[in-house]
Amino acid sequence: GVAAKIAPSMLSSDFANLASEAKRMLSLGADWLHMDIMDGHFVPNLTIGAPVIESLRKHTTAYLDCHLMVTNPLDYVDPMGKAGASGFTFHVEVSKENWQELVQKIKAKGMRPGVAVKPGTPIEEVYPLVEGENPVEMVLVMTVEPGFGGQKFMPETMEKVQVLRKKYPSLDIEVDGGLGPSTIDVAASAGANCIVAGSSVFGASEPGQVISLLRKSVQG
Numbered sequence: 001g002v003a004a005k006i007a008p009s010m011l012s013s014d015f016a017n018l019a020s021e022a023k024r025m026l027s028l029g030a031d032w033l034h035m036d037i038m039d040g041h042f043v044p045n046l047t048i049g050a051p052v053i054e055s056l057r058k059h060t061t062a063y064l065d066c067h068l069m070v071t072n073p074l075d076y077v078d079p080m081g082k083a084g085a086s087g088f089t090f091h092v093e094v095s096k097e098n099w100q101e102l103v104q105k106i107k108a109k110g111m112r113p114g115v116a117v118k119p120g121t122p123i124e125e126v127y128p129l130v131e132g133e134n135p136v137e138m139v140l141v142m143t144v145e146p147g148f149g150g151q152k153f154m155p156e157t158m159e160k161v162q163v164l165r166k167k168y169p170s171l172d173i174e175v176d177g178g179l180g181p182s183t184i185d186v187a188a189s190a191g192a193n194c195i196v197a198g199s200s201v202f203g204a205s206e207p208g209q210v211i212s213l214l215r216k217s218v219q220g
């Protein structure tokens with residue numbers, strides 16, 4: 001479906017208080033919690049992995065939307081499944097050879113498979129993954145170079161969202177990077193329905209108002 005899903009990126013939260021930060025976001029209206037898994041290799045930053053997802057899972061039943069910015073996503077499927085991840089979004093750039101096996105294993109572990117594209121990656125690369133007999137259920141269009149929160153939204157990525165939305169009317173299309181009150185309208189009108197927002201939510205004096213504003217823009 002194309003219901004709005006507002007997903008605060010916990011990368012911008014206080015990692016030392018992850019459980020309470022997660023509960024705060026959910027109480028303010030977040031639909032999903034976006035969890036950025038980085039390996040210091042696919043991207044030049046290192047964040048959290050399955051052990052932290054497992055710890056957080058003990059404190060919440062929320063949908064944990066896990067974005068795997070890692071070179072070897074296949075290695076993460078079992079641990080993330082056991083840890084209680086809900087969505088498992090891997091990058092197409094590192095999965096050209098084994099995406100079918102990846103999707104199959106992600107589903108077998110009870111997670112929802114998604115595929116992500118960096119700003120420089122042509123959107124055509126995800127078509128086989130969306131159209132296959134064992135399809136991914138979400139496409140994440142990166143709207144910044146992956147690796148860090150707080151970067152500037154790249155409007156040129158919106159063409160990919162438009163093309164995807166036209167081709168797949170009911171696909172979940174997620175955008176991630178630089179989303180906030182000043183950029184949500186272009187992303188929503190291009191057709192994005194799952195909205196990741198880190199610094200714009202956590203940096204706001206009223207994060208709940210930002211979450212509502214993002215939702216209103218998507219719902220129209």
Ligand code: DX5
Binds near residue numbers: 011034149178179200
């Ligand atoms: C960047 C991550 C994003 C990041 C977004 O590589 O994938 O999820 O946390 O942060 P903002 O919303 O601050 O750009």
Ligand code: ZN
Binds near residue numbers: 009034036176
């Ligand atoms: Zn992310």
